[in-house]
Amino acid sequence: xxxxxxxxxxxxxxxxxxxxxxxxxxxxxxxxxxxxxxxxxxxxxxxxxxxxxxxxxxxxxxxxxxxxxxxxxxxxxxxxxxxxxxxxxxxxxxxxxxxxxxxxxxxxxxxxxxxxxxxxxxxxxxxxxxxxxxxxxxxxxxxxxxxxxxxxxxxxxxxxxxxxxxxxxxxxxxxxxxxxxxxxxxxxxxxxxxxxxxxxxxxxxxxxxxxxxxxxxxxxxxxxxxxxxxxxxxxxxxxxxxxxxxxxxxxxxxxxxxxxxxxxxxxxxxxxxxxxxxxxxxxxxxxxxxxxxxxxxxxxxxxxxxxxxxxxxxxxxxxxxxxxxxxxxxxxxxxxxxxxxxxxxxxxxxxxxxxxxxxxxxxxxxx
Numbered sequence: 001x002x003x004x005x006x007x008x009x010x011x012x013x014x015x016x017x018x019x020x021x022x023x024x025x026x027x028x029x030x031x032x033x034x035x036x037x038x039x040x041x042x043x044x045x046x047x048x049x050x051x052x053x054x055x056x057x058x059x060x061x062x063x064x065x066x067x068x069x070x071x072x073x074x075x076x077x078x079x080x081x082x083x084x085x086x087x088x089x090x091x092x093x094x095x096x097x098x099x100x101x102x103x104x105x106x107x108x109x110x111x112x113x114x115x116x117x118x119x120x121x122x123x124x125x126x127x128x129x130x131x132x133x134x135x136x137x138x139x140x141x142x143x144x145x146x147x148x149x150x151x152x153x154x155x156x157x158x159x160x161x162x163x164x165x166x167x168x169x170x171x172x173x174x175x176x177x178x179x180x181x182x183x184x185x186x187x188x189x190x191x192x193x194x195x196x197x198x199x200x201x202x203x204x205x206x207x208x209x210x211x212x213x214x215x216x217x218x219x220x221x222x223x224x225x226x227x228x229x230x231x232x233x234x235x236x237x238x239x240x241x242x243x244x245x246x247x248x249x250x251x252x253x254x255x256x257x258x259x260x261x262x263x264x265x266x267x268x269x270x271x272x273x274x275x276x277x278x279x280x281x282x283x284x285x286x287x288x289x290x291x292x293x294x295x296x297x298x299x300x301x302x303x304x305x306x307x308x309x310x311x312x313x314x315x316x317x318x319x320x321x322x323x324x325x326x327x328x329x330x331x332x333x334x335x336x337x338x339x340x341x342x343x344x345x346x347x348x349x350x351x352x353x354x355x356x357x358x359x360x361x362x363x364x365x366x367x
Contacts, residue, residue, distance in 0.1 A: 008034050010301075015236060017300035019289040024304070027070070055308075065237070066307045074307045078232050081311060083221040086120040087228045088139055089113075092131075092214035099207045100169075107201065107211075111143075112225050114171050115194040116215050122186070126216045135180030139191060139215035142177045145169055147203035167203050172196030174213070234309040236302035238282040244297045246274040254298070257288040280308070 010016070012034070016023040029039045049068035056063040066074055093108040100107070118139055126137040133140075147167045160167055171193040178186070201209065220227030240262065246254050251274035255263040261281045265272050284302070289295045 013304050015302040061312045063310045068305055081229050082227055082232050084219055085228045086217050086219050087226050088116045088118040088120050088215045089225040090213045091216040094212040097210035100201045102201050117194045118191045120217045123217045133214050135182050140177045140179050141174045141213040143174050143211040145173050146208035147205055149205045169201040171198035230312040232311050234307045237306035238279045239301040240276050240279045241299040246297050247271050259283050
């Protein structure tokens, strides 16, 4: 049966969570589906309705809302952050001495996954075949540490933390070794690992590590170690509507059915009444639908075009400040094309001389 005009807006804009099913999960806003609605794609309309609201941003995480966007585009933003935002990571590990019990390959792999705090916009991509690197495309880190016995340890002590010195090797032991004029150019950059408490190895007296690492610029599409975020996820904004007044003991039970902060109880004229305070905190567990006397008093839904995005980041948060601006070049697809073309031209031994050769570079062809 065709939908009536009274519930068309709900079908188009809300995902309804029922007791045994979830309704309105499929996109229906395409031209001609509903009389009286113009769903033809329009760039000006999209630009007017789409917005990004930054909710929380610090050195370790970023949370923002994308409003007025389809799920496909929201997922495209997520994949861009995962795979196309450049970062710096350890690429070459030169091991001069490793007498620990960790094999060279395992240790090199661990070092490669350490997030590096450095602004990749200040560096160039390293050219293919360049093994040495220069100050414009390489960050050099050094790890040189040796475990010795602690002469001040008590005789009856059995604690390695008291018996040995430097027996725990952490990421904070990775020191920046400037190349060329980097010491002057990046004097205030504080280059090094993002987190200093990442355990790399354990040593015993006489064991030592002498390692030099080269960090280069890359993107997550090339290797996961370049991905600037950890778990990148998004969810639809929950919407909770009370269909009737819930009072007394039922109000207290209703509050316990949701995550803390979603439902609160207030005293109105001597009566305890439930009130929706912050639907955003809800996890949509549908616990309330297990109560026969409460399931008809609440309507659970999600806003179809409102995405809550949260990204724990592995690098300096200032890199994302441009991303959340509507005028950012990172939101302009042509900038991605120029960057891709630049990388492929640099990778060629002989740069293209004609327009056709440049097009072949962009398409990934040889010749």
